[in-house]
Amino acid sequence: MSMVYFSQFERFERAAAGTPRWLQALRRSAIRRFGELGFPTTRQEEWRHTNVAPLAKAAFQLAEPHANGLTARALAGCLIAELECCNLVFVNGRFSAGHSCLCALSGGARAGSLAAALQSDPGALEEHLARYAPSGENPFTALNTAFLADGAYVFIPDGVVLDQVVHLVYISTAPDGAVMSHPHNLIVAGRRSQASIVESYVGLRDDVYFTNAVTEIVAGEGAVIEHTKLQRESERAYHIATIQAAAGARARLTSYAVLLGGGLTRNELRVLLEGEGGECRLDGLYLAKGTQHMDTRTTVDHAAPHAASRQLYKGILDGRSSGVFHGRIVVRPDAQQTDARQTNRNLLLSDDAVIDSKPQLEIRADDVRCTHGAAIGRLDEEALFYLRSRGLDEAAARNLLTYAFASEISSAMKLKPLQCQVDLLLLNRLARDGRPKEAE
Amino acid sequence: MLKIKDLHAEVEGVEILHGIDLEVNAGEVHAIMGPNGSGKSTLAKVLAGREGYRVTAGAVLFEGRNLLDMPPEERAREGIFLGFQYPVEIPGVSNMYFLKTALNAIRRHRGLDELDAIDFLALARQKMKLVEMDENLLNRAVNEGFSGGEKKRSEIFQMAVLEPKLAILDETDSGLDIDALKIVAQGVNAMRRPDRAMILVTHYQRLLNYIVPDVVHVLLDGRIVKSGGKELALELEEKGYGWVPNGAEKRQPVAR
Numbered sequence: 269m270s271m272v273y274f275s276q277f278e279r280f281e282r283a284a285a286g287t288p289r290w291l292q293a294l295r296r297s298a299i300r301r302f303g304e305l306g307f308p309t310t311r312q313e314e315w316r317h318t319n320v321a322p323l324a325k326a327a328f329q330l331a332e333p334h335a336n337g338l339t340a341r342a343l344a345g346c347l348i349a350e351l352e353c354c355n356l357v358f359v360n361g362r363f364s365a366g367h368s369c370l371c372a373l374s375g376g377a378r379a380g381s382l383a384a385a386l387q388s389d390p391g392a393l394e395e396h397l398a399r400y401a402p403s404g405e406n407p408f409t410a411l412n413t414a415f416l417a418d419g420a421y422v423f424i425p426d427g428v429v430l431d432q433v434v435h436l437v438y439i440s441t442a443p444d445g446a447v448m449s450h451p452h453n454l455i456v457a458g459r460r461s462q463a464s465i466v467e468s469y470v471g472l473r474d475d476v477y478f479t480n481a482v483t484e485i486v487a488g489e490g491a492v493i494e495h496t497k498l499q500r501e502s503e504r505a506y507h508i509a510t511i512q513a514a515a516g517a518r519a520r521l522t523s524y525a526v527l528l529g530g531g532l533t534r535n536e537l538r539v540l541l542e543g544e545g546g547e548c549r550l551d552g553l554y555l556a557k558g559t560q561h562m563d564t565r566t567t568v569d570h571a572a573p574h575a576a577s578r579q580l581y582k583g584i585l586d587g588r589s590s591g592v593f594h595g596r597i598v599v600r601p602d603a604q605q606t607d608a609r610q611t612n613r614n615l616l617l618s619d620d621a622v623i624d625s626k627p628q629l630e631i632r633a634d635d636v637r638c639t640h641g642a643a644i645g646r647l648d649e650e651a652l653f654y655l656r657s658r659g660l661d662e663a664a665a666r667n668l669l670t671y672a673f674a675s676e677i678s679s680a681m682k683l684k685p686l687q688c689q690v691d692l693l694l695l696n697r698l699a700r701d702g703r704p705k706e707a708e
Numbered sequence: 709m710l711k712i713k714d715l716h717a718e719v720e721g722v723e724i725l726h727g728i729d730l731e732v733n734a735g736e737v738h739a740i741m742g743p744n745g746s747g748k749s750t751l752a753k754v755l756a757g758r759e760g761y762r763v764t765a766g767a768v769l770f771e772g773r774n775l776l777d778m779p780p781e782e783r784a785r786e787g788i789f790l791g792f793q794y795p796v797e798i799p800g801v802s803n804m805y806f807l808k809t810a811l812n813a814i815r816r817h818r819g820l821d822e823l824d825a826i827d828f829l830a831l832a833r834q835k836m837k838l839v840e841m842d843e844n845l846l847n848r849a850v851n852e853g854f855s856g857g858e859k860k861r862s863e864i865f866q867m868a869v870l871e872p873k874l875a876i877l878d879e880t881d882s883g884l885d886i887d888a889l890k891i892v893a894q895g896v897n898a899m900r901r902p903d904r905a906m907i908l909v910t911h912y913q914r915l916l917n918y919i920v921p922d923v924v925h926v927l928l929d930g931r932i933v934k935s936g937g938k939e940l941a942l943e944l945e946e947k948g949y950g951w952v953p954n955g956a957e958k959r960q961p962v963a964r
Contacts, residue, residue: 653780658810659811662779
């Protein structure tokens with residue numbers, strides 16, 4: 269089935285004239301690697317609970333760069349109200365200048381399309397691009413690198429504090445057949461710089477398509493980076509993503525991942541704490557219903573001493589949906605005084621929903637503090653009764669308790685407009701899914 | 709207002725109530741007293757519609773309508789309020805949002821306009837004074853981290869906001885020190901009205917020093933075995949529950 273990808277790769281490469289040689293070499297070795305690895309099967313431990321056979325079978329086509337009829341109204345629905353930000357809008361993985369709103373960033377920082385940066389400043393990209401998220405083990409990362417052409421490039425020089433949020437808006441629309449896109453984002457944050465980046469993935473309609481995204485974040489010494497991901501793809505879409513972050517000494521990385529859409533989602537976050545005293549705080553929320561499948565993976569790699577990591581992931585599963593949480597913490601021999609904590613809590617709203625939660629600790633240093641906990645539960649009957657005994661109908665009571673469970677994640681978000689947006693998405697989603705309200 | 713006839717109920721297959729008869733009229737305050745395990749809380753929960761409490765026989769009429777057919781929320785909207793023995797903590801839901809949602813559900817049911825946030829806040833502030841409750845608790849999550857006394861005050865505060873026709877207060881006095889008890893009792897007394905009835909479920913007579921009931925019932929082993937005036941509570945306090953004759957054949961007629 270990989271043949272479809274090879275023939276498309278040939279066409280893709282022919283069309284991409286003028287590519288720097290190093291990038292061409294990267295792509296070629298990536299497509300070879302993809303050929304060797306092939307699509308994973310559930311016989312592989314890493315993919316045991318996530319079956320990508322339907323994705324492998326579908327012959328996704330690279331989207332035409334300009335196939336879009338995005339209306340202003342549809343675009344507005346993809347943005348975040350009242351968020352002071354510049355919007356980089358991508359349609360089917362390709363930057364759309366006409367829909368974007370680029371603002372002047374402070375202190376020589378830049379945020380623009382990767383395709384443009386590859387034209388204007390390929391040298392700056394060479395040392396970073398596809399270096400943090402290598403194609404070695406993950407066929408999807410290999411596929412992304414093979415088709416690497418566009419995405420966002422955000423560069424924040426040393427000491428610069430961005431006063432605007434950078435919002436990357438990936439909009440997919442596939443009215444004429446199943447398309448795929450391979451967005452690649454590179455965020456390079458200099459020493460003591462500060463920035464907040466939001467990635468949104470939105471499906472305009474109920475289309476079948478495949479988003480295969482890779483984001484690389486390099487946070488220099490003392491940098492403070494906040495990364496938020498809002499995934500609200502079409503419920504028939506496939507969404508596979510890897511976010512690979514490397515944090516230097518005393519850098520602080522905060523990540524929020526909110527997964528709402530997609531038929532099959534696998535969101536992998538890998539953080540390398542490579543400098544002494546680095547910190548990361550990773551929060552996530554996944555809401556699945558119907559037959560949605562959501563797989564969240566994290567790897568926090570403590571490679572230096574005195575670093576701290578916190579993880580809180582919450583899942584809400586309804587209908588016949590399934591979820592996976594696999595949280596891995598690695599503490600390397602030198603990483604003494606590591607403080608790593610991981611929590612995963614899941615709420616099952618139906619008898620048919622399933623969740624596989626698995627923590628994995630690999631500790632090779634002796635003076636560390638690592639804790640993890642996983643819980644799977646249902647709505648508290650006594651709390652439901654309490655709410656109903658005060659006059660709330662059953663659906664409203666269930667929704668309120670479910671929202672309360674989720675709001676621990678949204679309420680931790682520092683950017684108010686973002687928090688409001690997530691709350692709104694949650695409430696709309698719960699109101700839609702809740703049993704029909706009784707006539708009053 | 710409330711008529712209970714030969715009510716039998718079971719929890720997890722075990723019958724707890726073995727035939728309760730009780731009639732409560734508007735304006736009356738009834739106290740139901742009894743030792744632990746006598747079925748007092750079960751009766752309160754059956755009246756409020758807690759799932760898992762199965763009525764196997766008998767009938768309950770509330771203002772002439774079959775109460776047992778109604779889901780808990782409809783009972784609340786019709787005017788029944790249960791003050792919980794153990795109010796539930798609900799992290800992530802603010803008291804304010806919760807109570808405004810509840811009040812508006814009840815107001816809609818009664819054909820009244822919903823209150824907006826400003827009007828609700830004004831009402832809430834006024835009602836909080838009744839139980840000397842700290843206004844900050846409005847913005848906190850429902851009962852989360854509240855002390856025992858704060859939880860009970862909050863229950864009475866909720867009752868004051870929701871203005872029920874029939875309030876059933878389950879062990880509202882438990883876990884309260886004497887000062888808190890007085891404040892709670894004061895709040896309850898302020899809500900006594902000719903068109904409102906109350907049922908106080910309690911283990912001890914102490915509460916009844918501050919909220920004087922019209923009728924006192926003794927519940928033993930799932931049956932009301934004696935009913936009388938407020939002096940019955942004092943007699944119980946003095947002589948203990950062992951003094952009350954047990955068994956269905958010795959049951960006293962229900963006081964009116």
